[in-house]
Amino acid sequence: MAEKITPRNQDYSRWYTDLILQAQLADYSPVRGCMVLRPYGFALWENLKNALDRRFKATGHENAYFPLFIPMSFIQKEAQHVEGFSPELAVVTHGGGKELEEPLVVRPTSETIIGEMYSQWIQSYRDLPVLINQWGNVVRWELRTRPFLRTMEFLWQEGHTAHATHEEAEAETRQMLEVYADCAINEAAIPVIPGRKSESEKFAGADTSYSIEAMMGDRRALQSATSHSLGQNFAKAFDIKYLDRNNELQYCWTTSWGLSWRMVGAIIMVHGDDQGLVLPPRLAPIQVVAVPIYKTDEERGGVMGAIEKVEAALGESVRLKVDDRDEYSPGWKFNEWELRGVPLRIEVGPRDVAKEQVVLARRNRPGREGKTFVPLSGLASAVTDALTVIQNEMLQTAIEFRDANTYHPTDYESFKEAVSKGFALTWWCGEIACEDKVKEETKATTRCIPFDQPGGTGECIVCSGVAEEVAIFARAY
RNA sequence: CGGGAUGUAGCGCAGUUCGGUUAGCGCGCACGGUUCGGGUCCGUGAGGCCGCCGGUUCAAAUCCGGCCAUCCCGACCA
Incomplete structure (x- = not known):
């Protein structure tokens, strides 16, 4: 690994x-x-x-x-x-x-x-x-x-x-x-x-x-x-x-x-990102992973006690995994669970035990930005809230990415450039000949004719003939 | 099916040019210790039909021939 x-x-x-x-x-x-x-x-x-x-x-x-x-x-x-x-x-x-x-x-x-x-x-x-x-x-x-x-x-x-x-x-x-x-x-x-x-x-x-x-x-x-x-x-x-x-x-x-x-x-x-998977909370096999952090046996006792409270607080409400493996360091575990895309991580160390809190780390916001401190008392709702936030943010991020890479070319040259770097949403007359030409010259195909149509008519991006609908052109898997 | 490449330990590779004792390295794995708030470190150890078949040779991972498999690039596709 x-x-x-x-x-x-x-x-x-x-x-x-x-x-x-x-x-x-x-x-x-x-x-x-x-x-x-x-x-x-x-x-x-x-x-x-x-x-x-x-x-x-x-x-x-x-x-x-x-x-x-x-x-x-x-x-x-x-x-x-x-x-x-x-x-x-x-x-x-x-x-x-x-x-x-x-x-x-x-x-x-x-x-x-x-x-x-x-x-x-x-x-x-x-x-x-x-x-x-x-x-x-x-x-x-x-x-x-x-x-x-x-x-x-x-x-x-x-x-x-x-x-x-x-x-x-x-x-x-x-x-x-x-x-x-x-x-x-x-x-x-x-x-x-x-x-x-x-x-x-x-x-x-x-x-x-x-x-x-x-x-x-x-x-x-x-x-x-x-x-x-x-x-x-x-x-x-x-x-x-x-x-x-x-x-x-x-x-x-x-x-x-x-x-x-x-x-x-x-x-x-x-x-996914360069750290690994990022799984949407609603489908993630493990929604929350709890990682205990300790040095001494004494610390271990306190931390594991807190972990038990975490388990009790979350109950059946989330798919929780406690990573109590002794042979790996916390940092190693952080990396592994990030690679595997677990949406939310709970860190519990001696400092947290003393303050009766835990650290929540959100997978979709890597590093310090995604970390918050949450009191043990309000953990259950904090976790379900965080999962909801992550789910929503993931959708929002994906929408923004798609929209930022969707173009509306009005001439064939900019169309060719558009399909080389994203989606092209543009007028198409419906003729196979135009599809074939595009495919041959750009490797892009029509993906679909969206239900959401602007109405009216336009000029086909390929042949300039009358087009009644817009289509999405893109290179596809 | 055309073009290119590669097969050596579970994984990633070196060694092959120019044949020569016991085939190496990193990761992983097992054991002991050390560490543990972002992939600790040290030691010991296990693990190999060198893709397969044949040939050349005193001697083949290494040379030759054939075969097989996989990956990448193209034509077809949820």
């Missing part, structure tokens, strides 16, 4: 992997492109998962589980879908020592097998809507991988719903994007921009795709979650039909929406 973290301005991507490995979120595995999620990383993912799951339940969804294996023929039923996913499928051709009659695909996503089941479960308008979510893993044969951001196997959730009308499906799609945005902003302290994907960027098989887009610490964009309005594409491919009130057979309208452990990567890159 004594290794140094590569500074961000020296090599951002090494900084990123240094943090993941040294903070023990994850490790590389013997399998190329697959990572091991270590307990600390899993705890972070679990907290995110619980925060999302609460919201899913609150909006009427239930969890279920569908098979890992999907018959090859299922994938081929929806034309766009097969075209989009074929290059990255893992396929099982043998089982039990025999060649399979039909190869099985390891799911890259589950629209097809869930669609197949929905076609059996749905008969009547009375069966609708069907609102199911699945927590699981999927596999996509990626050529270049990075921990959390792009791994061959990843953990995620995928919601799949079926509705009687287009309007209802569209409302569901938008609602779930809102859920993601709310979770990103209020749990992960990541400001995200919700919007619509361009035609070229949308999900294989969707009518319309929506996403939330976030700016990372290197000013590149990360698509943090997506929600798709699938129209009747999958309903027609899988024969998902119902009888309406007039006894007429109708195809369902379906949706799907997903968020993966990629969000953990976003948390790292949005909040």
